[in-house]
Amino acid sequence: MADKIRVLVAKPGLDGHDRGAKVIARAFRDAGFEVIYTGLRQTPEQIVAAAIQEDVDVVAMSLLSGAHGTLMPKVVKLLKEKGADDKLVIGGGVIPDDDIPALKEAGVAEVFTPGTPTSVPIEFIKTHVKK
Amino acid sequence: MDLVQQVREGNKVAIARLITKAENEAPEATAALRELYPDTGRAYLIGITGPPGSGKSTLTDKLVKEIRKRGKTVGVIAVDPSSPFTGGAILGDRIRMSDLSLDDGVFIRSMGTRGSLGGLSKATHDAIKILDAAGFDYVFIETVGVGQSEVDIVKTADTTVVVSVPGLGDDIQAIKAGIMEIGDLFVVNKADKDGAEKVVIELGQMLELNQNMGDWYPPIVKTIASTNEGIVGLVDKINEHLNYLANSGELIKRRKERISNEILNLILKRVTTKITGKLSEENFWENELDEILNKLKNPYDVTDRVVDEVLL
Ligand SMILES: Nc1nc2c(ncn2[C@@H]2O[C@H](COP(=O)(O)OP(=O)(O)OP(=O)(O)O)[C@@H](O)[C@H]2O)c(=O)[nH]1
Ligand SMILES: [Mg+2]
Numbered sequence: 001m002a003d004k005i006r007v008l009v010a011k012p013g014l015d016g017h018d019r020g021a022k023v024i025a026r027a028f029r030d031a032g033f034e035v036i037y038t039g040l041r042q043t044p045e046q047i048v049a050a051a052i053q054e055d056v057d058v059v060a061m062s063l064l065s066g067a068h069g070t071l072m073p074k075v076v077k078l079l080k081e082k083g084a085d086d087k088l089v090i091g092g093g094v095i096p097d098d099d100i101p102a103l104k105e106a107g108v109a110e111v112f113t114p115g116t117p118t119s120v121p122i123e124f125i126k127t128h129v130k131k
Numbered sequence: 132m133d134l135v136q137q138v139r140e141g142n143k144v145a146i147a148r149l150i151t152k153a154e155n156e157a158p159e160a161t162a163a164l165r166e167l168y169p170d171t172g173r174a175y176l177i178g179i180t181g182p183p184g185s186g187k188s189t190l191t192d193k194l195v196k197e198i199r200k201r202g203k204t205v206g207v208i209a210v211d212p213s214s215p216f217t218g219g220a221i222l223g224d225r226i227r228m229s230d231l232s233l234d235d236g237v238f239i240r241s242m243g244t245r246g247s248l249g250g251l252s253k254a255t256h257d258a259i260k261i262l263d264a265a266g267f268d269y270v271f272i273e274t275v276g277v278g279q280s281e282v283d284i285v286k287t288a289d290t291t292v293v294v295s296v297p298g299l300g301d302d303i304q305a306i307k308a309g310i311m312e313i314g315d316l317f318v319v320n321k322a323d324k325d326g327a328e329k330v331v332i333e334l335g336q337m338l339e340l341n342q343n344m345g346d347w348y349p350p351i352v353k354t355i356a357s358t359n360e361g362i363v364g365l366v367d368k369i370n371e372h373l374n375y376l377a378n379s380g381e382l383i384k385r386r387k388e389r390i391s392n393e394i395l396n397l398i399l400k401r402v403t404t405k406i407t408g409k410l411s412e413e414n415f416w417e418n419e420l421d422e423i424l425n426k427l428k429n430p431y432d433v434t435d436r437v438v439d440e441v442l443l
Contacts, residue, residue: 003155004218004245029219034243039226049232050225053239055147083144 027118063093073106153257170264178284181294188227204236206262213243297326
């Protein structure tokens with residue numbers, strides 16, 4: 001039996017909408033992943049603590065607030081500090097194309113902008129998770 | 132340093148990795164559990180069960196905070212059903228426990244039921260042992276109270292807390308009939324809602340009818356988990372039950388039963404694996420089904436043959 005892929009779906013930042021995160025959580029579940037959903041307004045510290053305790057393979061962050069430039073790299077950095085940098089970090093949301101190279105530079109594996117079919121991150125995860 | 136030693140020292144990355152290995156049934160997990168076994172049996176195991184949405188996670192969050200105030204450490208295992216079709220799951224209990232993520236003395240793990248048909252999986256039992264060996268004073272196990280998981284939780288926990296809420300409708304009688312025997316404590320949560328007092332009275336009446344009661348009379352506690360009301364009292368009652376278990380010899384009795392259950396399950400699991408392996412290897416079903424269908428053979432003789440061949 002193949003090991004089950006576990007994904008943390010987190011919604012950092014201050015805005016109060018988690019519809020996008022819920023849609024992606026359901027799509028991941030239907031793809032056979034175990035999704036740990038942490039709810040709204042998570043700090044990078046909380047996301048990293050949850051990712052460690054849940055030992056997820058993937059940390060998927062959904063952002064709308066425009067703070068992606070600092071929040072996502074911070075999560076990558078904290079994971080590294082805690083000795084848990086084997087996790088794939090991906091992001092989604094309204095993120096300007098110009099910002100994406102810097103995020104990747106900072107260790108975010110991939111960024112999915114609005115309109116991307118859910119099958120794309122699912123395939124990305126299946127291909128990149130080290131199992 | 133090796134994983135086992137790191138788990139003993141309470142290293143969260145190590146604890147989490149070992150639970151994953153147990154969930155994936157990696158051979159290293161069994162080896163590690165064998166080594167850790169002498170370190171288990173120190174934690175006090177509390178099961179929280181009740182219908183979906185009754186406030187189990189919110190209650191757990193508040194109970195853990197109160198226990199932390201009293202200087203003890205807590206592990207939490209939150210079990211949610213996996214989809215039988217895709218094997219996937221959405222595990223959402225952490226939503227109610229966000230503040231606990233950053234507490235050094237708390238470790239929370241969400242688990243899907245995976246193949247265990249609604250009951251508690253072997254991996255859940257392994258995870259409990261891992262948290263126990265890691266030194267947590269209390270381990271909470273949250274399960275949705277439907278079907279087998281409800282029965283399983285009693286066999287697993289030292290103390291079982293059954294959560295009810297007002298407004299469940301007519302089904303409540305049927306539900307209650309099944310849960311009266313398993314609860315050591317009954318919580319009526321969402322006491323801010325109409326009908327809470329009615330639930331308390333009904334539960335009380337059902338308890339009076341329960342014949343198999345020992346020296347412990349299960350208390351009924353009203354709570355409003357969302358505002359922390361009734362939580363201090365509930366922690367007191369939980370600790371009171373622990374004292375009762377310890378002083379009456381019931382704790383030893385329950386733990387012995389748990390060990391025999393566990394051994395039985397391990398044996399059954401191994402035997403099942405062996406038999407299913409053997410059957411697929413012989414292509415057994417294909418060969419004999421026609422003969423059984425045509426009454427040339429019967430299922431009973433075939434069963435005897437297989438059991439003799441595989442087990443004896
Ligand atoms: N009014 C009221 N709402 C509450 C109370 N306790 C919890 N809730 C709310 O009930 C909802 C469900 O709470 P959870 O703690 O997630 O319930 P649960 O039993 O863990 O749910 P599942 O794990 O999905 O079965 C949330 O919106 C809580 O805020 C309470 O005492 N009163
Ligand atoms: Mg819950």
